[in-house]
Amino acid sequence: MYQESLKDTIAAISTPPGQGGIGIVRISGKESLNIADKIFVAKNNKKPSSFRTYSVHYGKVFDLNKDAQIVDEALIILMKSPKSYTAEDVVEISCHGGSASLKKILSLALESGARLAQPGEFTKRAFLNGRMDLTQAEAVLDIIQAKTEAFLRTSVNQLKGELTLELESIRELLMDSYVEIEAIVNFPEDDIDASSRQGLMVRIDDAIQKVNTLLLSSDQGRIMKEGAKVVICGKPNVGKSSLLNVFLRMPRAIVSEVKGTTRDTIEESAQIKGIPLQLVDTAGILRPRNSIEKEAVRRSHLNIDEADLILFMIDISDRISKEDQQIIDKIKGKNIIVVLNKSDKRVRVDVEKIRKHLSDSLQIKVSALCKDGIDILEENIVKNILHGKEFQESKIVISNVRQIESLKKCLLALQKAKHHFLNQLSLEFISEEIKLAVDSLDKITGKSISQDLLDKIFSSFCIGK
Ligand SMILES: Nc1nc2c(ncn2[C@@H]2O[C@H](COP(=O)(O)OP(=O)(O)OP(=O)(O)O)[C@@H](O)[C@H]2O)c(=O)[nH]1
Ligand SMILES: [Mg+2]
Incomplete structure (x- = not known):
């Protein structure tokens, strides 16, 4: 066809x-x-x-x-x-x-x-x-859809063939092992000596380590691709839109003393300390009075559910109200930083009350109006998202679900091969696993891939590309 x-x-x-x-x-x-x-x-x-x-x-x-x-x-x-x-x-x-x-x-x-x-x-x-191979073809789509500069850079590397080269080097290690095992199996009289046994083991270990490194990059891959989703929520008038504007360094959202100013969620991409984020300012409305406000609440909830991190904002010049409590009930158990805003005003809030409900969450005092405490807040957002790790922009980053799944299969087969080897099982078992591992790699590059899957991959492209 x-x-x-x-x-x-x-x-x-x-x-x-x-x-x-x-x-x-x-x-x-x-x-x-x-x-x-x-x-x-x-x-x-x-x-x-x-x-x-x-x-x-x-x-x-x-x-x-x-x-x-x-x-x-x-x-x-x-x-x-x-x-x-x-x-x-x-x-x-x-x-x-x-x-x-x-x-x-x-x-x-x-x-x-x-x-x-x-x-x-x-x-x-x-x-x-x-x-080009399939990883390069997919890189074309990634470049078109790149939302962050960091992801654009790794997609360009993938298009240049960096991932292909890495996969080829793993494949080579495995093929060498496969050929060696086949030779021994076919000519059993040339018994396997200790040094070739050692060599085989080293190659399998090398391959495991390389696949593991690729899989580890996928942790940050999604953040690079999409930007971590950081959702600002809180009752009306606490200063959510003011904070969004401070992060963006521009007056993107309308700020006013009128409660319920933000009616629709506002999403913007931004970088904080080099980390791509998808910032979402939500409507503070809690008791919707009409269908528009109902939709605003629905969207806020949806964003809260999808958030990597929630910035729960409280006005420290006000007491904890039923509305704050309602939001606490909604977000409890999620990944939260409590932002105590309006630190330029007299404190009336009972911080202990918040601690009682959100004991694990960090509390940071800021004033969105005076831009106080923002640096500390930004540092903690980044720390939270990267789980305390450094953000390393490596040349090769896996972010594609299909590639991740195939790499996981490859890793599993290699771990089984190693297990068989250590337990001195027949070499045929090991060679079978190595074949499976190679096949998983070939699915990534497209050397071995079904027509259906190919059609599916390319159907997500735009017309004309
Ligand atoms: N004093 C003081 N006022 C602030 C601070 N942050 C925001 N405000 C004021 O609080 C009011 C509400 O700010 P917004 O940013 O619109 O609040 P919001 O949470 O987005 O409100 P809704 O969209 O209605 O839910 C405005 O008058 C802001 O100028 C702050 O740190 N200190
Ligand atoms: Mg607002």
Whole structure:
């Protein structure tokens, strides 16, 4: 089925919908250059197919069905096989970024012999044509979706092939062991000596350590990818939006002395001491009076449930009220830092009361208004999220669930192999586990992967990529 569809020439609008300065229609496949010849006329009247690869030309896109009506002015970029993104002939037509122009150029390409590309099909072709392995293809998606600079950097490393190299080095260790075991099994008269036994063990241990290191990186991988979710909650008017603005260093949320100012949750990405965070300011409303406020409460609760860390804010110039108590009941048992705000005012709150209910939680005094205590609060947020560990931005970070699952399977097989080895079980058992471990690695790189899974992976891409 792949071979069939690989023969097609595919086309899609590669820029996002909406208006923009420019937009790009991308075409890939054997017919790309012919299609370009049919719909594009260069200023020098030469046919695009005669242009050198990696050259850009100014001209016009024409609709031959309509007496060669001009559709748009455009630049055409040619990248001939095999040195292109998909390893096929690729043509990119860069026109004005309006939807009418882009749709018309796409429809002309389709009328001239291309078919509409599936989501991620350009990248899928790059993979199927051997331009990149699956980890690199997935890195393309990660780069497009990267929300944090730290994650962008590791995704670019993955696209460069850093993860591929590491996986290859583990695979090599395992293949060497596998070949050695097979030789012994097939030629039992050459009995295994102590030094090859030792060598085998060292290689399996090395592989276990490398897989473990990759898996350990996944701890911070999700934080790098998404940013840890830090939700600010508390009753109305305690200063939640003021704190959000202090973190963001800009007046993002409306702050006022009117209770219930924030009605919708406000989400912003930010970095605190280099750690990517998803900061959420919630509505303080507790007793909704209408459907809008009901929705606001629902969203606050949803965010509280999904939070990596809750900043529970209390106004220290006020006594603990029923409303505070209601929130305490909702968040009890979660990962919480209690933020005692308005430290510039006279203290009326009974801190012991909070301690009684949230005994494990750290309490930090701040004044969002005067920006006092913010540094200490930020330090503790970071400490809390990283569980006291240092944030190490390593070259390779695993954040993809599919990759994590395969690595776990690989590790399990290697641990079994080691166990068999130590218990002097027959070598066949060990070689079976090593084969399973290699197979798990091959699933990550795509060397061995089912069609269904491949389709699933690429279907999460956008059209045109
Ligand atoms: N004195 C003092 N006032 C503060 C401080 N932080 C916030 N305020 C004031 O408290 C009032 C409420 O602040 P907001 O940040 O809007 O409070 P909120 O918790 O977001 O309120 P809702 O959106 O209504 O739930 C405003 O008048 C702020 O200027 C502080 O540290 N000290
Ligand atoms: Mg607010």
